[in-house]
Amino acid sequence: MPSCDPVTLEIIRGAARAAQAEMEALLERTAMSAFIREKKDFYTALFDAEGRMAVGSDLPIFGDIVGPVAEHFPIETMREGDLYWYNDCYGSRGAVSHSNDQVFLAPAFHDGRRVGFVMGWAHFSDIGGLRPGSISPDATDHFQEGIIIPPSRLMRDGQTNDDLLRTFWRNSRFPTQSQGDTRALMAAVRLGEKRLSEIAARFGSETLSDAFTQLLTRTEATIRAELAAIFPVGTTRFADTIDTDGHGNGPFTLRLALTRTEDDRFIFDATETDDQAPGPVNLLMHPDVPGMALGLYVLQRHPGQVLNAGAPAAIDEVRLRDGSLLAPRAPAPLGLRGVTMMRLLAALHGLVAVARHGEAPAAHSAYVVIALRGLAGGKHFLLSDGIGVGYGARPFADGTDAVYFVAQENYPVEFMELSYPVRLRTYAINRDSGGAGRYRGGCGVVREFEVLADTSMLAVRIDSVVNPPWGVAGGLNGGSGRAVVNGGRQLAPLSDGNMLKKGDVFRIETGGGGGWGHPFDRSVEDVLADVQGGFVSEEAAARDYGVAVTDGVLDATRTQALRASRATAGLFHRREYRDAVA
């Protein structure tokens, strides 16, 4: 007989969500780096007493967070007032997957009994390494990507190990930011710890424990049922490719296979994925990630369920191959793993598309990041700008335009011009980057910077240039991104060391999402509005949608003629209709 009834369960879920909201409010208000406070690259989670994530953020990239700490500091030796910290990718088997992400973790107690853990997670803008910002396409070795903090005890009985903090700050090119962000994250975790203890005090440790267990089992059961509804017995396969590792290597292909056995076990197999890359696009994928990602996808039908460690439990086995792009061997560089991560998420939707004959979202572009560093007014600056892309169209709606990732915001133009030696000349929708379809893929953006610093060095990260995001169910592929200086000089999409001088103008165009459904099935009114709104050009409207518009005015007769003959669609589209994209 469970000790937590459905009412108490909902109350505990609500209280856990409120604790997260409090932690996030504190973090957002006190953190210092723009990456955290403007872009909001931070997350929180609550865990049960054994360290299983019970209430997390809706982000599909978390692995087992507590395990790596428990390996070094047995859980039963932990005490009230402890605080743990790491960013060690290889030391956590990919629980964090690039070193800029700092994990702070505290056990929470009630009446001397451990009742759970609280996590605060945030991306720090610079932790040392090869280049300002710590992540560089030039890296060839993980040790070039900033200081590595193995699972460490930052606080014991409420006493801080200040030397550890000072060592960390000393390794940052921007120690004040690092200090401010550390303090903010520590304060947020302390607050969460207090709240979790209070929840335990209110309902009792047993009830809380049972509530967390129920949240985990419910999530697992929901996801299993959804996966069983999507995937037939047998093996579903999908493969897709990233362009390059920025060092002249590639393409690299991810080959995924999801098997549902006769007895409804799910086995995820990525062993046929290509070998690891010399450049930093390797994704040290925690085995929990496929379950988290598919879980987030299927939970869209269940808004009351939380994404937690029940999701990975819905996949019975995850098979990876050491030395592959998804399970690289140390010290392969990892900094740009976002490129591979984003393609992996789309590829998981590709599995759904194959199983459901197109009833799945089309692919999205990988988010784009640039880093501009240099000296201005005698001060070193680092502008890390995460730039939105287009997401895939869905069987029920257009893809989302100009989004980076969950919960992450852009830098306002006015904020950038006040804070960095740049002037923005345009920030707009990247026309025609959204894949054509009955539902249009989301569009990427154009951001054009004029450099005001005397000299600076630019790093660029754009994927899906050679292999644009696929369309599905008759939808066309999305557009690609590119980076250009002064209207002519094309930069390699994954490159660092691009020197710029004062007055140079660099333009970043980001890719869009694939379309869903045949473009001729999109209403003429919607296409016309897209043309008038600058999302679709008149040429593309005629070519892809069969809608004739001249100077913003619809030509109904020509439209009818254009739409009279339509090509037969295939399941996927990348430059042409095809049954598989890679």
Add this chain to the structure above:
Amino acid sequence: MPSRDLLVAVDIGGTFTDVTLQDAATGQAWTAKTPSTPRDPSEGFITGVTQALTEAGRRPAEVARVLHGTTVATNMILEGRTAPTALLTTRGFRHVLEIGRADLPRRDNLWAWVKPKRPVPPGLVFEAGGRIAADGSELEALDEADIRAAARAARQAGVAAMAVCFLHAFANPAHERRALAILAEEVPELARTASVDVLPVVREYERSMAAVLNAAVMPAISGYIARLEARLDEAGVVAPLLLMKSNGGVAGAAAIRRAPAQTALSGPAAGVVGARAVCAAAGVADLITVDIGGTSADICLIAKGEIGLTQHGRVGPWPLPLPMVDMVTIGAGGGSIALLSENGSMTVGPQSAGADPGPACYGRGGTAATVTDAHLVLGHLPARLLGGRMALNASLARQAVQRVADGLGLPVDDAARGILAIADNNMVGAIRVVSVERGHDPRDFTLVPFGGAGPLHGCALADLLGINRVLVPPSPGVLCAEGLLAADLKAEFSRTVAQALEGAVTARLDGAFTALEAEAAAWFAQEAVAAEDRSTRRVALMRYEEQGHELPITWPIDGDLTALGLEFAAAHRGLYGFDLPSVAVEIVTLRVEAAGALPTPAASLPRGGDAAGAVTGHQTIRLPTGPIEAPIIDRALLGPGARFAGPAIVTQLDATTLVAPGWQARMDASGALLLTR
């Protein structure tokens, strides 16, 4: 010349228009209730005013001022019914609204979220050449031909309003001013707004949205105000019409016509101002208000009598960075529906039965179990509401809750308690977030529940929060009227300065403040505020270098910047638990808060006797420990000092208060009901 002592407060709800008439000298009050007239709300407005005057036997000429809170702008924005509007923006940035902050909300599912349609479609956004730099210098002259072309194209497209927002206008408004002048020549018939006139602060998307929303509601609000003024005129009321703003103050009709977006978040503000006034009369300065209506609850924390302002307000999905009363709204109210999921878990809200069909017990066809139904099942509500005019159907409530109980495998009483516990818990979570954001421990505060459903939840929320004092206002269901009557004229004047504290020159900042105070003086003159009623306050919005949020710090009288820095550090410590002594401090924005005091009407005091004489009956309350008989007490019969212990049900025209076991109630001389434990 008749004496002009009458104040009129008009609150237009979805179903009824409530008018309160008060004699400022004696405090005597009259109320009128008349059906709202959604097609032309001014009709119900004037009917109510006339009715109240007749009731009081007073003449229209005796009215000194008419106060009104309107949700016309809010509803238009929420329902997407704003006027067709164009936006003029800096060349290269026509998609400023479409891109926004790329803010796919944190709690939404990435794959399910659909971007909401902007209030201005991208086809109606026009670009103009010309550029101001971040420091306010002009980089490129304004291209006036672009503006004229845009004006013509906008007219061609049939818009009714036009907004202008150029980059860095907060640092130098010259281009926006010029553009506005050109639009006045080219399209005089259109409503027009420049972003700097709404709020000159940094961040172009938020400021553009504020300008757009302001322009988009302007035609309707202008027409609405004109109709109100005409009707008042016809009725012989010559008093000024003042409207409630989001900041908790009121402003004259002329000011609202220019900046109608200022009313967009005003709905819940009046209640908060009313709560503060009621608490001040009872000697309570630290309070947390919970305004529980049919679909939502608004929560606000007031420390030391001061209503905090925020510029992070939202209307639906849109940011509206205008100073508004700092509160949070959650989807939990009397009409919130209890839903069971496929795997047997239960949620309460945000879906609501609303006013129509309403809770099952209203007998209007609703079958879903709501919070109100749960109260009725547990005996928290009397059989009739609104002074007996509205009967509640207990068996319908029971049937609805029974269905939930069956799904959960629980007895019906337990299911009802579960529905309330979940709703209470959601509110407690929101109260905690408000508290941490403002750096306070809720236990140091008095809980003030109001709204139709608030006083049913007061004791339960206080129990959960560890709060020992609950204050139920005299008329918890119509506190908006109290707020309107208690509000002062208020306006803020701000300028982004973005300047390091170290090396700041007092004289320069002083100059900026003086300029803002000149704007305030002009506003005072326009609102005809007498010299002795004027007050201004200088506030600096400060942060540590590279933080993203500012704290408002009162400017030291002598402008001592060292003292200012220390004050900021202390505030940061108090709010967040730490300060950063080695980090530079920045002054981001200067703000002058101007208030024109309006005379506070005298309060009307309770005139009843002791509690024993106020008992009108008994009713069974179903506690977890078993059923218990509780007295039903008519609040109107309670006099100052009357005391009784929970459990008890206190009835009055506009709300029902549940005094839980373990709580003591006392009628305060001010008319507030104080509950302690």
